[in-house]
Amino acid sequence: MIEIVMFVLMGAAMGTLGGLFGIGGGLVAIPALGVLFGLDQQLAQGTALLMVLPNVLLALWRYNQRNRISLRNALMLIIPSFCLAWLTSLWAVRLDPHSMRLAFVGFLIVLTVFNLIQMYWRNGNASTELRHAKWLWVLGLGSGVTGGLFGVGGGVIATPILTGVFGATQVVAQGLALALATPSTAITLVTYAVHGHVNWQMGIPLAVGGLASISWGVRLAHSLPEKMLRTLFCGFLVICAVVLALKV
Template structure:
């Protein structure tokens, strides 16, 4: 009888979470993100989760998509392990430390930091819309671990943003082509997202009953989002992404004020 009651409570959750996960997966594929940027405000404002719980649960959705994306990217654009490994190690260690720190913060402070991060990121994207592409420079391997530390700080503290920080640093500061920057960013965020998930789960900040069906729905639609992204103008996509970030920040702030 208890098992039947458990199933009766599970099916409505599945019927709600699967299409939500599918929508988030599509947006993740469309904008080249791990979906957490939209999922976290939705979980806080729409489901009443605390900020740390939302960040931990959103990582369940993000991890399989990021690991799959990294694997596929490596198949098409393999990168030297001399560049990848130091960044992965520095990012993973920083993520682990900051994730444990994030779970000790007041959720209101963490939510405020998250909103500010989204807003600043959106403003930076809008400013970079008309910037011409840079010519590639030799990769400075001495600075790669620093990129990992900065990306790991964002992944651990906020559960998102490692690639969104790393990609502009690699393409602008270190002068890498966009494809190289994206490949290195995926090498940073894919293992870091897994480390962050383990840290949040260890602190009891993951709702697996919601996160797993969200992840299942997301996996089904990521490829469709990627396919559409390749047919749309890059500048228009960047603008739409920046506007979405601002809306998510306002929704999160107003929905929980």
């Protein structure tokens, strides 16, 4: 019983961060499950996906209530992402866990550097109308690959690219990233579960805690200044990379 309560509280903390950054909590859960509970990379990712999916669904609904998400833009991201996430996840479940963890740390480092660069270099003003929207499908492909391989991808890779390349505001980018992440997260979770890479006893309480707190994170995201939200997101990525690197 004590363990269940602990997982629910952990899920609540992860859900808050997931709502704040539009990532569903997966980036928090994967390092935590790997470092604190000794799960190998695939099992940590699969268990995190079980928590992430309901969180992403709820966060997407909350974001859409506050800032209507363009269905056309969302579909241009979702369709290629779903296909690539499914194919990549079939490959990821067969990889060496240690190599997967090294790759995940590298992915976080690259993402952090990209975020830091775009904080000081912006091509034009942010807007709810995207620039170069016809190329959104390319972002969908890339997000699908990272989502299938690492269990995260939609919010993590799409948000900085949507703001830096496509000119979206941070909040609009995070809403679109959640729309992108939902179907690819679902198919990746199914693949990991079929191959036995999900700890249901951990994942379900984490999901319950996340669902209870993610709405608060979304409200907080809409109340913070744009630059502060970006700074917090970069700091969050650095912490995750360091924590996982210590485990490698």
